Amino acid sequence: MPDSEHVPNGERVPDSERVPNGERVRVPAERKRRRPTSSGVVLSADLIVDTACRLIDAHGAQAFTVRKLGAALGADPSAVYRYFRNTEDLLLALADRLIGESMAGFTPSGDWAADLRDFGLRAYRSALRHPQIAVFSTLRVTGRPHEQRAVDTGVGLLLQAGFDEPTAVRHYHALVDTVLGHAALDAGVLLLAPAQRAADERAWHAEYGTLPAAEVPSLHRVRDHLPLMAGSAVEPTLDLLLTALRQEAADRAD
Incomplete structure (x- = not known):
């Protein structure tokens, strides 16, 4: 042998x-x-x-x-x-598979900001379909065809918006890290034991919802809305970023 x-x-x-x-x-x-x-x-x-x-x-x-x-x-x-x-090579192929899954069927509409929103949410949802893989794949650079196509698509949409080359790359970096950061966080939440997830969700009602105004006036004021904290913030965060990008693109065009 x-x-x-x-x-x-x-x-x-x-x-x-x-x-x-x-x-x-x-x-x-x-x-x-x-x-x-x-x-x-x-x-x-x-x-x-x-x-x-x-x-x-x-x-x-x-x-x-x-x-x-x-x-x-x-x-x-x-x-x-x-x-x-080796195993590393296989795990990178798995990460690239998730990217390819996210890009399947993606067709630009001509509205670069709407297309970036779709692009970002596709990456997020693909990761959440495979949370066990997302907890490591969101951290890696695969250097493989699906990732190359995705980066080319995202940067291309920002160039279409009128951003210069370095700005397009910086904004793409900000967008993709925002989406993948939320994906990694929310994947981790999905992997918690059901009892842990339920306890965290209850805390926004039980512990935070009953705090006295004299000690935490702002929390007391918004207590009825704190259960929103139990959900994902990926869409409102992405919308805030895209609103800023739309405004910057409009300013550049003036």
């Missing part, structure tokens, strides 16, 4: 696919052809990503290993490394 080395999550890499610095060599294209697993399923990069997505959705990223992925595929875990350099 050839020697092997460890890779993330305790999996092992065959000696034949190692290089001196420990990085995995990207496997030549001819070895990445679709091939059946022991269960008769034809293995492919898309199938691996689909299966990994399903496993993480169900059990969380912390419980995910390539060994479990191989078992779900009905394949030896080492087969995954014919398509992905």
